[in-house]
Amino acid sequence: MSAPVAEETTELDPQKSRPKGNAAQISGKSPLRIAFGRLMRDKVAVVCMVVVVLFVLLAIFEGLLQKAFGVTAETQFPTQFLNLNGVPKAEFGPPYGTFVWSHPFGIAPTTAVDNLAYWLEGARNSLEIATLSTIVATVLGIVVGLLAGFMGGIVDRVLSFFTDFFLTLPFLLVALTIAPIVNERFRDGDHYEAAQVVLLVMVLSFFGWMGLARLIRGEVLSLREREFVHAARVMGMPTRRILVKELLPNIVAPIVVSTSLMLPAFVAAESGLAYLGVGIRTRPSWGQMLDDATGFFKEYPLYLYEPLLAIVVLVLALNLLGDAVRDALDPKTRR
């Protein structure tokens, strides 16, 4: 890391960074700008960012990509594509045949659905659900943490009790308990698909906010005794404004860090639940693909590796990126 250091010293060199009479050259940088600069100098973080952006683009443009490759997730008469053991015939690609352009990822055993189309839709669902859950959990965590920390007294007691209560509930078991009920209730309705997604997001986010809420409560407890908050209060600033304008900007760092670590956890949880058969069932999911592929692993390992590698790479990239964000935001770390 020799180049960045040199860059920094030239920046700090008063002779160079402050040419005579030209004050416009000095720019104030917000802490977030500085952190972003540090992040961009971290090679691992940049690679992870590229990977994540690639997945996001694949997910956003999955419809277009499906058209570009001429594949769809719908198949009529699956038996015409399959051998008697349920594995695709050689002319439709792996495992018996070689690569064919009409089905770049091959086709699925039993259902003969095109793997690429299914995989792309799985990517979109996975990212969509993880992003929505992250947003809901973050908002919930911020609101509960701010209120508990700032209001104190009975509000704090009640909110802290709920935070602890949710922490004692085993996530997987609650998700498993709720799933059959949703299925029973909405199975025959018109909104089955939407209901499944909304409930999954709710279950995921209701079990993801506690850590953030605790973190923010702690930060706010120490911040609210600081002079600038007292000053704002003396000036007669309404509580809502103090919370949003004075406190919130000071706790951006922990929020960003915990949000960036929530995302991979939700991606993993979504596909894990789908693998157990209790996630979304009406839409494609990488987890379901894994479950389907387990039985065909001996004949058709590629079918398993497509979703598996996708989950591993995406979760790993998001996790490492989250760690890098934490390091970048913490002025104490030197890498």
Place this chain on the structure above:
Amino acid sequence: MYAYILKRLISGAVVLLLVSFSVFALFWYGPSEPARAMCDTKTSNRCTPERLAVFTEELGYDNNIFAEYGRYVGGIFVGRDITISSVTVQCDAPCFGLSYSTGKPVWNDMKKRLPATVSVAVGGAFLYLLIGVPMGVAAARRRGSLADKALVSSFLVISSIPYYLFALLAYLYVAVYWQVPWLGEPGYTPITQNPVAWFGGLALAWLCLGVFGCTQYTRYSRGSMVEALSEDYIRTAKAKGLPTRTVVYKHALRAALVPIVTIFGIDFGTLLAGTIFTEKIFDINGIGLWTLTAIRAMDLPIVSATAIFSASVLILSNLAVDIVYSALDPRVRLS
């Protein structure tokens, strides 16, 4: 001390009551027809509205929910008789109701599956410590060396991958692809029947849990060992001329182990409460796999029984951790 334990037990009981009532209410109000699963089994999927009404009445779904919940809790403590389709089944304490699919008391089946889950949990937790702590100690002693850095970063990568993918790959290669002779036949055989088969069937599951879970223990024990090794009393011990082995294992490790106990207690509780992924992947017929099948069959009494079971295990393990912690660390006073 005793007053503290009593207080914790009471608050644990309150949380348990809350959890069990939530589960009960969820099954009461959640499904549109809670008795439907029972009706479908008894009439072999020819459930008419009239039959459904009869079952709804027999299962008590038309009564007041609080009265029914009272009967349920009473049944857990003293047992009760349940009559369905004019057949009375004696359900001894602890009675969690009758399974909708088999018509037998839930506890009887649970008793049979408990040893499998306990075996998985005990073996896995044992390996957590057996692999994790020595590695952490070794890394702490060689802090900053290449081996230490390689260990820390490779464990960071392993712990970023979702556990079930790790276990699934291990299962597929060892048991399906290579068919390793003795390891490659996962499943549960009671230890009283055939200890060798018991060990062989569970070894792979233990290894997966151990290798994956030990990363956390390595990290924690490395951290607390590094801290302990820099204490004054370690320098004193070294200055006295004690052998390095005694200094590291007797003086430093003893202090470093205290925080490990806390995490271990909670992890062990979580394992006992449900090793759902492990049991599904390695086909071990324990509580977790049983819950999954019950969910597919909408067998509500089983699901609520397992939810209550795992919540109580978690609460008790938290309490045990706090008590053991105060015994190990004289600075902690329970109050």
